[in-house]
Amino acid sequence: MSLLQLQSIRSFYGQIQALHDISLHVGQGEIVTLIGSNGAGKSTTLKAICGQVKTTGKILFEGNEIQSHPPHTIAELGIAHVPEGRRIFPGLTVKENLEMGAFQVKDKKQITERMERVFQYFPRVKERLSQKGGTMSGGEQQMLAIGRGLMMNPKILLLDEPSMGLAPVVVEQIFEIIQKLNQTGMTILLVEQNAYQALQIADRGYVIQTGSIALQDHADALLGNEQIREAYLA
Template sequence: MKDKDNPMLEVRDLKVSYGAIRALLGISLKVTRGEIVCVIGANGAGKSTLMKAIMGEVKRESGEILFEGKPLPPIPYEVVSLGISLVPEGRRVFANLTVYENLLMGAFPRKDRENIKSDLEWVYSLFPRLKERNNQYAGTLSGGEQQMLSIARGLMSRPKILLLDEPSLGLAPLLVKEIFKELKRINQEGVTILLVEQNAKQALNISHRGYVLQTGRIVLEGSSRELLEKEEVVRSYLGETKASREDLKDRTR
């Protein structure tokens, strides 16, 4: 258990720009084995860019990304084969493939082809609805089911760490709750999770630690419980101050 104290994934002073637009201005974060870590922030804070940089989809300007102590190659398929899997923003299921084929695609890089069957059973047990819709085209699923499929697909490569980019996007609150409950269960079954979210409350509720990302910089970090109580987090991301509630009531009246 020596590597328990060493971070599984470590980002050091990462900078990313799109042409003249600077998306990440030097951010550092760590994820330790077994944790759920969330990065919360508003639209345009750089959350998706962070995910893309880890996966090797965007060019890093400077800084380092280490996975199990070694620098990550900036090539997506190599990142995946090392044990990192991203559930992309907006679900992005293959609408032209069946649910089953989508899950097989998730298992694409695996060498141990014989274990795929038991892992299919595993993801079906996490999301029983996918089993019912096994032979349906993914494009015909509801938004919530597509999100479940996207997560299940991400798990089919048996990642050591699962990255999720805004899994709550566009889903009804009840569904969001259900999805996040499943994420907690997936974590308890041994998958480390790094989550970026706009839905700060839900994300902080299930995670161990959190970072607050604001226009390309990390402005706050701490245990999720601490962050939930911090006044500036509450004000900026939870939107639950007394004043805003009064304001909302006024406006809806």
């Protein structure tokens, strides 16, 4: 059984339909990537999963329908969303940003343990604990955003454009950390403009065009697909 499954999802912004019968699945322990051009519907797919846009169809998590749940309930189930553009709290310290990721946890010992786990992946974040989030570099803010998601102790991590606006050397670091997270058993659904790097680390991929799934396959097959190479990997 898939950990996450979307069945004929249609999503709307007001009267404008953004997704057209999107169906996909993510298995336990997989990295699945969504690739496509800007405005294709990749980010909207993640927002649909998180209950942030008006949606019809079925979304199943661990076999249970969640499409009618509010966003905070979906997060409590173990779905962590790291949005495009980081969306950290710039006026809060790094420590306070991390604590916001565990706002539902009352046990201080548990919060400390989760924070220590974040530091294992992002030692630079530990060095910046008392610094205001808005004064960090773009790469550091992305690390903080992912760390905040990990503070939820999620069952699946939804990453939206984690490489956006970052220097190539930082992008390499971020993708290495995504792989390390996956090696611990973390399931990841990755939206990424850098299709080549996404497919390099993914198990499977879906190509989204104008709100619909145009193609799906194993990541290595998509890397070798001539049409995909010309459209997204050139």
